[in-house]
Amino acid sequence: MAVEDEIRAKARELLASGKAEVVVGFVAGTVPLTARPALIKEAADADRLVWNRCCTPGLARYVLDYIRDRRKRRDFDAAKAKKVAVVAKPCDARALVTYIQENQFAPGDLFVVGVHCAPMVDRRKVFEEVGAYRLEEARVDGDAIVITTTDGGEERLPLGDYVDASCAVCARLEPPLADVTYGEAVAPPADADPYARVREHEARGSDERWAWLEEELGRCIRCYACRQVCPACYCEECFAEQRNPAWIGPATAEEDLVAFHLVRVFHTAGRCVECGECERACPMNIQLRVLSEKLVKDVAEKFGYVAGEDAEVSPPLATYKPDDPNEDFM
Amino acid sequence: MADTRNDWEPKILAFLCTWCSYAGADLAGVSRLQYPPNVRVIKVPCSARVKPLYLIRALMEGWDGVLVSGCHPGDCHYIAGNYAARRRFTLLKEFVEYFGLEPGRLNFSWVSASEGGKYADVIKTVVDRVRELGPARRMVKEYAEPEKV
Numbered sequence: 001m002a003v004e005d006e007i008r009a010k011a012r013e014l015l016a017s018g019k020a021e022v023v024v025g026f027v028a029g030t031v032p033l034t035a036r037p038a039l040i041k042e043a044a045d046a047d048r049l050v051w052n053r054c055c056t057p058g059l060a061r062y063v064l065d066y067i068r069d070r071r072k073r074r075d076f077d078a079a080k081a082k083k084v085a086v087v088a089k090p091c092d093a094r095a096l097v098t099y100i101q102e103n104q105f106a107p108g109d110l111f112v113v114g115v116h117c118a119p120m121v122d123r124r125k126v127f128e129e130v131g132a133y134r135l136e137e138a139r140v141d142g143d144a145i146v147i148t149t150t151d152g153g154e155e156r157l158p159l160g161d162y163v164d165a166s167c168a169v170c171a172r173l174e175p176p177l178a179d180v181t182y183g184e185a186v187a188p189p190a191d192a193d194p195y196a197r198v199r200e201h202e203a204r205g206s207d208e209r210w211a212w213l214e215e216e217l218g219r220c221i222r223c224y225a226c227r228q229v230c231p232a233c234y235c236e237e238c239f240a241e242q243r244n245p246a247w248i249g250p251a252t253a254e255e256d257l258v259a260f261h262l263v264r265v266f267h268t269a270g271r272c273v274e275c276g277e278c279e280r281a282c283p284m285n286i287q288l289r290v291l292s293e294k295l296v297k298d299v300a301e302k303f304g305y306v307a308g309e310d311a312e313v314s315p316p317l318a319t320y321k322p323d324d325p326n327e328d329f330m
Numbered sequence: 331m332a333d334t335r336n337d338w339e340p341k342i343l344a345f346l347c348t349w350c351s352y353a354g355a356d357l358a359g360v361s362r363l364q365y366p367p368n369v370r371v372i373k374v375p376c377s378a379r380v381k382p383l384y385l386i387r388a389l390m391e392g393w394d395g396v397l398v399s400g401c402h403p404g405d406c407h408y409i410a411g412n413y414a415a416r417r418r419f420t421l422l423k424e425f426v427e428y429f430g431l432e433p434g435r436l437n438f439s440w441v442s443a444s445e446g447g448k449y450a451d452v453i454k455t456v457v458d459r460v461r462e463l464g465p466a467r468r469m470v471k472e473y474a475e476p477e478k479v
């Protein structure tokens with residue numbers, strides 16, 4: 001059975017049996033090469049669910065928001081609450097693990113329909129290649145993206161050239177949390193280095209690093225899309241919007257931009273699950289993962305920790321070892 | 331002292347844990363140890379009380395250098411506050427330098443209540459480091475008058 005059919009069958013079963021009250025998954029998007037997150041609540045709607053190489057958005061935040069909202073309802077009865085089911089790629093499942101570590105909900109609140117990952121398509125690269133307005137329809141066929149253009153022509157693009165930058169180097173193909181798992185994992189090339197851009201930035205001198213940053217972050221329009229999509233950014237009140245005290249200004253002065261991103265990304269330390277949503281969401285094409293990946297790398301190197309692997313262990317900044325690195329301290 | 335504009339003197343903001351480094355600073359004072367007068371102190375209950383945001387904001391306000399000082403590892407009044415702070419600041423220091431801030435603007439130390447001499451040395455070291463770097467430039471924001479430091 002195709003993964004999509006397996007997901008639909010499982011969703012139907014979960015909803016019809018009353019085991020789950022909702023299935024968080026994807027339905028077809030309205031723009032070519034997109035899929036849209038959706039909450040499916042009726043067994044009859046299960047066939048609207050899709051699974052393909054365009055299911056890039058993270059679903060963990062939808063799960064968290066659903067559970068938080070449900071808890072606020074006046075008639076909510078925790079003892080009778082049914083499960084929230086979710087279709088989870090490995091990065092979604094990792095984010096769910098961090099939520100459990102951070103006591104946002106219990107594992108029993110979830111039914112995780114895990115999916116082994118195959119790299120997703122970066123639709124922006126395809127749009128750029130074909131021209132967004134020439135694109136009538138697109139589908140993935142084996143190793144090719146098949147494009148139908150508005151003038152009726154058909155083009156085939158090699159999928160490998162249009163893989164999302166985060167997926168292209170992601171070696172975490174197994175959802176760390178799943179009640180069932182479907183599909184087959186597709187491993188990235190053996191020489192893929194998830195930290196390549198970090199190493200490149202580290203190799204720059206201090207002045208060059210600052211210049212690069214001014215250039216990249218200088219384009220930020222403070223739309224907060226990166227924060228909104230980030231599974232690790234779920235504070236009800238963000239420091240960036242606090243006005244008493246006002247830590248940083250609300251506009252796009254360079255120092256405020258730098259401070260916003262410095263602190264935003266720092267808050268993901270030991271919590272970033274490398275989903276790449278921030279970079280995909282940014283309308284200004286800012287290379288945000290050059291920043292977040294640095295902390296992923298440092299947390300791994302200094303504290304031997306990888307986010308979202310095991311709900312039983314403490315997050316790295318909530319614990320310590322007496323023999324942690326000490327060389328930065330006089 | 332500084333009577334012309336060229337006589338720039340570094341301004342250092344220090345967050346000192348009340349149980350150790352603050353008492354260490356006190357001891358340096360009552361022992362009449364000499365150290366540079368470039369430092370302004372904020373007393374905090376523990377090194378773990380210091381949020382990264384405080385340090386970033388201090389840089390934005392134009393402090394040339396920032397210091398956080400707490401109890402030696404193992405000696406925190408709250409058992410493990412300084413261990414938690416150590417992880418946080420180890421990452422933060424590396425991260426701000428990755429952004430392009432000059433190494434030496436952010437400083438961390440362990441100074442106990444009996445280490446007046448060490449406190450004076452730490453301040454000397456930090457002031458020398460920052461003097462070498464020159465006035466803060468990166469991250470410094472021009473605030474409207476009332477907020478200006």
Ligand code: SF4
Binds near residue numbers: 275
């Ligand atoms: S910082 Fe970016 S890559 Fe990391 S969890 Fe947030 S959105 Fe995903």
Ligand code: SF4
Binds near residue numbers: 220221226
């Ligand atoms: S998504 Fe891009 S433009 Fe919007 S706030 Fe984040 S970095 Fe700035």
Ligand code: FES
Binds near residue numbers: 349375401
């Ligand atoms: S009480 Fe001094 S560092 Fe915690």
